Amino acid sequence: MEYAPPAIPNPYTLLSQLPPEAGWFTCLDLKDAFFCIRLAPQSQSLFTFEWTEPDTRRQLQLTWTQLPQGFRNSPTLFGEALASDLATFHREEYRCTLLQYVDDLLLACATETECQTATRARLSHLAETGYRVSWKKAQLFGEQVQYLGFVISKGQRALSTERKKVVAFLPQPTNRREICEFLGATGFCGIWIPGFSSIAWPLYEALTHQEKAHMLWTDD
Known part of the structure; x- marks a missing residue:
């Protein structure tokens, strides 16, 4: 599928x-x-799974009838x-x-x-x-x-206050993956931060060079 x-x-x-x-x-x-x-009856067979009863250890074959998680x-x-x-x-x-x-x-x-x-x-x-x-x-x-x-x-x-707290307590990113996560979270709030694109530009620039190496922060 x-x-x-x-x-x-x-x-x-x-x-x-x-x-x-x-x-x-x-x-x-x-x-x-x-x-x-x-689920439509003709589709339920696509969601068949095996389940073991905890007491008897007997294996059963079941299927979802509602859309599964x-x-x-x-x-x-x-x-x-x-x-x-x-x-x-x-x-x-x-x-x-x-x-x-x-x-x-x-x-x-x-x-x-x-x-x-x-x-x-x-x-x-x-x-x-x-x-x-x-x-x-x-x-x-x-x-x-x-x-x-x-x-x-x-x-x-x-x-919301909860959203502000999430952004305020984000850890300092140290590698490419963490930079992406940091920019994703802060970018959601970008329209409320004056000059956000200029502030975040060094991080976006770092993504073009940073691979898996550890990032070192300076006072600049």
């Missing part, structure tokens, strides 16, 4: 779809998301299935904007009443299509929510 990479949107591009008048938000995280997708195409298949199910939700009727990032959903509305109405309809629609929501992670009817590492409010988005 060929690998089909998931079509994950760029967070900045995704959040640019929020209308400026949106000031009330609901953030939903789907629980055990992959297991919400049932760890299968390389699961993120792609899940994303396509969820997007298809979300398309049947008539968001225009509820005057809301709906964003999807893998299994994280954001509803944005202009008023609190519209947000409450759209959220209730959205939850009912998810239940009808076989999805479950994590109530511990749900953020309902708020003027400010955290989504994809951002704090979202009307006309604004900022880095």
